Amino acid sequence: MICALGAAICFGTASVLQAVAARATEPGTGSGVDAALFLRAVRQWRYLVGLGLDGAGFVLQIVALRHLPIYAVGAAMASSLAVTAVVAARLLHVRLSGREWGAVAVVCAGLLMLGLASGAEGSGTGSTALGFGLLAAAALVLLVGAAAGRLPDGPRALVLGLAAGTGFGVVEVAVRLIDSLTPREFANPALYALLLGGAAGFLLLTSALQRGSVTAATAGLVLGETVGPALVGVIWLGDRTREGLTWLAILGFAVAVAGSLALSRFGEPESGAGAEPGPGADSGPGAGAPTRDS
Incomplete structure (x- = not known):
């Protein structure tokens, strides 16, 4: 669990x-799958540091998945939105409200609750059909991402985040x-599903963050990477809870995901809600709010 939280x-x-x-990078074609955007963004040190953190996080996630049920690891990944909100408050100059701290x-x-209720990982190994199903799902993620490029910025970020989360x-x-x-x-088709799903997730999340809300994109990410995988783990891979604590695991999962989604609703960095005006800023409506280029 420590690895999952890390x-x-x-x-x-x-x-x-x-x-x-991504926001400091010159926009591309607007397509949901924009590999050129990734190549432009990766020239910036912040993106490279982010990739390094992603790599470290992935290693920690693999360790966690080898010892915990998928639903527990997925809920822990959902808590990354709480981290996103706190760090966004620092880097994007948005003050977190009491409601957000409550979330x-x-x-x-x-x-x-999940930590108390989770059992060991399931003993199921899945089937070849499940591996091919994962590969098909990863390919579908790319298609959805390409179609999402035609949406307005608001729903675009959410849909791309959801597709990235599914990847x-x-x-x-x-x-x-x-x-x-x-x-x-x-x-093993699962190996290629892992590579394609991970690559699709990175591409789509980069495009989602280039225009639109960090938290909206991450909210879609939370839903995509928690609910579906948790069900697969329970139904096909034998993930279970400690005896008599199934209710606590379900409650903990729901509370963790709901709290994360509450942060996506109330923490919109680009709206400037609660942002402190800078020195000499105008006092009119919207003054001091960070723009999408900030």
Whole structure:
């Protein structure tokens, strides 16, 4: 669980650093899948630091997935939105309200309940059909991302974030279907689903953060990488809770995800809600609010 929470801290911090870098990057074609945008963004040190944190977070996530049910790791990943909100308050100059701090406390309470109720990871190994299903889902993520490029900025960020979260959710499940990095695993469709889902997630999340809200994009990310993978873990991979504590695990999962989504609703960095005006700023409506280029 410590590894899962460490991964959430890495991912949450990386999201804001990558958002700052992506918004300072020249816009591309507006397509949901914009590989050129990634190549332009990666020239900035903040994006590179974010990628480094993503890499560290991914290693910690793999360790957690080898010891905990997917639903517990997924909820811990959802807490990255609490980290995103706090770091965004620092880097994007948005003051967190008491309501937002309350949501952070709710997320922590949900994770505590999950930590108490979670059992060991399931013993199920899945099937070849599940591996091919993951590969198809990863390909579908790319198609949805391309179609989302035509949406307005608000829903665009949410849909791209949701698609990116689904891609990362594919990675979560695929990790459980890969026994070891042996030559035999090169015939495992889960390996290619992991690579395609991870790459699609990075591309779509970068495009989502380039225009639109950090927290809206991350809210979609939370939904995509928690609900679906948790169900797959319980139904197909045998994830269970400690005896008699199923109700606590369900409650903890719901509370952690709901608290994270509450942060996405009330913490909009680009709206400037509660932002402190800078020295000499005008006192009129919207004064001092950071713009999408800040």
